[in-house]
Amino acid sequence: MSGAGAARGTRQRSPEKALAEETRFGTFPLLRRERMWSGLDFTWVSSSLAIATWAFIVGGSTALLVGFRDGTIAMIIGNAIGLCFMVLASTAASQRYGSEQYTLLRGAFGVVGVGILVFTVILITEMGWSSLLAVMAGRAASQITGEVTGAELSQYGPLVTVCALAAIVLAWLILSRGPVLIGRLNAIVAPGLALIVGAMMVFLVMNTSWDALSAASPLAPFEDPTLNFMMAVEFNVGVGVSWYPVMGSLARMTRSRKAAMWPAFGGLFVATILAQAVGLASALTLGDSDPTVWMVPFGGAVLGVGVLAFIAFANVTSMASIVYSTVLAIRQSSGRFLVRLPWKWLSALFFVLPGIMAFFPQFMYEQFMTFVTYSGAFLTAVCGVALADYFVLRRQRLDLRELHLAQRGRLYAYRGGINIAGLGAVALGAVFYVWLYDPITLETQAAFAYVTASLPAAVLAAVAYLVLTAVLYPRRPRVPAGHADAGGAPAGRGA
Secondary structure, eight states: OOHHHHHHHHHHHHHHHHHHHHHHHSSOOOOGGGOOBOHHHHHHHHHHHHTSTHHHHHHHHHTTTSOHHHHHHHHHHHHHHHHHHHHHHHHHHHHHHTOOHHHHTHHHHOHHHHHHHIIIIIHHHHHHHHHHHHHHHHHHHHHHHHHHHOOOOOTTSHHHHHHHHHHHHHHHHHHTTOHHHHHHHHHHHHHHHHHHHHHHHHHHHHHSOHHHHHHOOOSSOOSOHHHHHHHHHHHHHHHHHTTHHHHHHHHTTBSSHHHHHHHHHHHHHHHHHHHHHHHHHHHHHHSOOOHHHHHHHHHOHHHHHHHHHHHHHHHHHHHHHHHHHHHHHHHHHSTTTTTTSOHHHHHHHHTHHHHHHTTOHHHHHHTHHHHHHHHHHHHHHHHHHHHIIIIIISTTOOOHHHHHHGGGSSSSOOGGGOOHHHHHHHHHHHHHHHHHBOTTTOOBOTTHHHHOSHHHHHHHHHHHHHHHHHHHOTTSOOSOSSOBOTTSSBTTSOO
């Protein structure tokens, strides 16, 4: 090929490369042939997310209220409830249309309304989780250092901060390579973590006893056992719902709806319960749910250090996975402001606050339960609105072209870019949640002991959205005329 011909070939390939970059790091929907994950791939991704160290801390927090038997039941019920409506709200539309979930929410909230949610609820939630993961990775690395050197190191000392910052840098390097590398790493991390969690439970039973575990009392319960149980259930509902910000953007890379929804639910549910059970058991018998504290004494120097190193790396891959979805949301919600900023620098900006929070590791641990419950109050309401919009109002039919046109289009354009019905319903649902159960004061209404706070808040937000839409936008078209989705199938036909 001549020099001119080679130059022409380069120019011809450039648009394709740019389009591939946009589908991985931007908001363009993926065509069916571009979706790379099977059901097994997505199972590894979701399992790796769920089985990170935060699951042990969730189990330890549950141990404050209930014993092992009631705690296990509360975790199963709570996660099952939260994951059910979270998975439906986040993965169904994203998988069908191959689009990250925040573009698909423009009908429910408007383009500016989505930006408001992303830069408040979603950003705070995901920065909080990322900070916690970084600190946990730092504690594992600090424990390894102490074991190797023989030094007595504080579990919240300066080395934890240094190692947490190193974990953030490593997560950023993985994230900058995109979802393909994230998926490959999770396929290695998830099975390894499953084996480690099983081994941890064996160590716990061998070094205590099953009878001691079964008879262990909760650490800081209230006088009312029913209230203790329902608060434990509600806390775990919040954990299940907390996956909402990330699952839709990950599910768009799956090849079928079955490969998205069942692995999302099953991977998160099974892995979460296993890891939380270990955290619950260790908190009740050893007084600490964090395996970075007791793994070396129980497992020995070589095995314990190896396990801690693997856990630290698993936290890093989990961090990369959740930040990928969040940075996509930031990019599409910022208008033209951040679109031209390279992916690696945009993702680096996200890590600024988690980097700052790494200097306050003790605060991250002490405020964990309040953080999860409060974020769950808002995310529950968002899920309620998303379900009502997609399944009831839109009847699972969206127009991708109109969604990307946003304010320049007809179907999803609102005055000021804000769908008042959507944001108003979220606010109403969140306020109702906090009225039923205040995570700070721990005050509850009588109904909380029977229906928790999440389900009523989600239902209220959904009903409020439908009513407000009928009142505020009575003549607005809900369902577009015949059109094609990202895979070329008519919108009214299943993916």
